[in-house]
Amino acid sequence: MTFKEIDGIVKHYEEEIDGCVDLMKNINKNLKKEKDEKVIAAFEHTNSMLEFACFVSACYIDLLCTYRNLRRAKTEWEYSYNAKIAYLLIYETINTYHKYQKKIYQEANKIEKENYNHYFQMLNDELREFKEDYGYDKIMSRIRNKSIAHYDRNFIDFYENYEILKDKKSNDVIESFFYFMKPLLHFSYGLIGGNINRESFALSWLM
Numbered sequence: 001m002t003f004k005e006i007d008g009i010v011k012h013y014e015e016e017i018d019g020c021v022d023l024m025k026n027i028n029k030n031l032k033k034e035k036d037e038k039v040i041a042a043f044e045h046t047n048s049m050l051e052f053a054c055f056v057s058a059c060y061i062d063l064l065c066t067y068r069n070l071r072r073a074k075t076e077w078e079y080s081y082n083a084k085i086a087y088l089l090i091y092e093t094i095n096t097y098h099k100y101q102k103k104i105y106q107e108a109n110k111i112e113k114e115n116y117n118h119y120f121q122m123l124n125d126e127l128r129e130f131k132e133d134y135g136y137d138k139i140m141s142r143i144r145n146k147s148i149a150h151y152d153r154n155f156i157d158f159y160e161n162y163e164i165l166k167d168k169k170s171n172d173v174i175e176s177f178f179y180f181m182k183p184l185l186h187f188s189y190g191l192i193g194g195n196i197n198r199e200s201f202a203l204s205w206l207m
Helices: 005-032 036-073 076-107 110-134 136-148 154-166 168-194 198-204
Strands: none
Touching: 005 036, 036 076, 036 168, 076 110, 076 136, 076 154, 076 168, 110 136, 110 168, 136 154, 168 198
16 A cells, blocks of 8 residues: 555544544433433444444554554664554454454344354454464563563563564564454444445455
8 A cells, every 4th residue: 555545544434433433422412311222222232333343443544554654664663663553553453352242242133143153253263363373472462561561671571572573574464464454344334234245345355
């Protein structure tokens, strides 16, 4: 992607998030006045789907901004800094995604669960492969805990993460994670309308 293309994508999803947040605010206002339990349940379900789509969109454009900054970096330290941000974003995105997945299943009826299972299985397979390829449990968690979410007081431990990150492979990590994020975007927005397009979902891996 060019920087201009990245700017266009970020602007698009900024607008999507703004629209979804406005909807959620209106839903929350109506919830305070609503008495019918079925209507309340419907509002809450819609709200959950909107929250999920906003979460996915925010993670995606955060990562796009970091990816652009990685490509613009002029020094090894600047590159390493942006790589650390990318690793933190990916690590936290994965953790929060699993929480949303659990919540969606809890709120879904039997037919919805059967439908969602196909998509979640494909997404989780992609995620499992990513975790194995890029050391989610060992390398990513170490970088998160010792260099970005916290500064380790043992500077040698801190610096060892800098050595890992300056090898210029962080672009590959982000690009690989997009193979998970792009279909996740299609899925999350499909949930809002209750109509997930299988063809566009499958094609999103190739985009």
